[in-house]
Amino acid sequence: MNRSKLARTAPFALYMAFLAAALGASSLGFGVTLWLYPVKVFAVSLALWIFRGEYRELRAPPSRRAVIISVLMGVLVFLLWIHLDQGWLNLGVGSGFDPRAPDGGVDWVLAAFRLAGASLVVPLMEELFWRSFLLRWLENQDFLSLPASALGVRAILLSSVLFGSEHSLWFAGILAGLAYAWLYRSYNNLWAPIVAHTTTNLILGIWVLRTGAWPFW
Numbered sequence: 001m002n003r004s005k006l007a008r009t010a011p012f013a014l015y016m017a018f019l020a021a022a023l024g025a026s027s028l029g030f031g032v033t034l035w036l037y038p039v040k041v042f043a044v045s046l047a048l049w050i051f052r053g054e055y056r057e058l059r060a061p062p063s064r065r066a067v068i069i070s071v072l073m074g075v076l077v078f079l080l081w082i083h084l085d086q087g088w089l090n091l092g093v094g095s096g097f098d099p100r101a102p103d104g105g106v107d108w109v110l111a112a113f114r115l116a117g118a119s120l121v122v123p124l125m126e127e128l129f130w131r132s133f134l135l136r137w138l139e140n141q142d143f144l145s146l147p148a149s150a151l152g153v154r155a156i157l158l159s160s161v162l163f164g165s166e167h168s169l170w171f172a173g174i175l176a177g178l179a180y181a182w183l184y185r186s187y188n189n190l191w192a193p194i195v196a197h198t199t200t201n202l203i204l205g206i207w208v209l210r211t212g213a214w215p216f217w
Contacts (some may be wrong), residue, residue, distance in 0.1 A: 004144055007051035008133035011044045018043070018124045034099060034110055041117035044125055057132060062191040070183055070192045074199025077176045081204060082216060084172040091168040096214040106209070114217065115186040115205040118164045123197035130177070131193050135159040156181045176200065 003011070018040040035060070099111040136143035138155035160177030167173035180193035208217045 003051075004054055004135075005133065007054035008128045011047040012129035014047055015040060015044050015122075015125060034097065034107075037097065037110075037117065038097050038113040041113065041121050045121055048121070048125060048128075055128065055132075057190045060189055060191075062187060062189045062195065066183075066187040066189060066192045067195055069187075069197035071199050073179050074196035075203065077172075077196065077200045078203045078207070080175055081169060081200065082207065082213075083173045084175070085169055085216070086141060089169065089171045091170060096208075097217040098214040111209060115202070116210070118205050119198050119202035119217075123201060125195050127180065127184075127190060127194045127197055130163050131180060132161060132190050134162070135181055135184070137184065147188055148184045148190070149186075151181070151185045156185070 018036065022036060033210055049086075087163075097114050099107045099114060101107050131144060135151060135155055136146045136148070138158055139151055140146045156178065160174050160181055163177030164170045164174030165174075176197075180196055183192040184190060186192070204216060208214060
């Protein structure tokens, strides 16, 4: 695997390895501390920093219009996310991230780590993998040579379905994948889906903290 592919897949693979380890330990009856999340975020952030020189597309700033549309799209995805959780639309895997202490109060340090990780690190890591790499690779294995504006419908649909399968709210995840891919293709700039993804996750995190709807987190 060349360094360009590794730079986009390694942080995501590291994130998923932490997730798999936590799920595996839980299924075996071992308690998993929520403080593993800050460790995971630090590890992924370190990987992103190590490979930062490979992310050349991040050097091109988005237009003001792209930022505005991306923020609005991020809000729309959030609204879809919290309303598409019924029955078969929800795989019901896990109980979410619940940062409450034994006395019922929220551990705000832990919650802050979760909110920062979900709204800053995860969007960057996931967009580099799902849109910058996988979406373009499905269209052309020489993915760096392919501008986002040249992406076809087949690659967008397939990558969005795969993106949805990563989430317990799989249908909402597919719609989110389609929205982020559309932004990427429309503005030919990776910052567009990153801004939208950040907006979605930030609003979702604030909403969860206000409502206590931990399964959404």
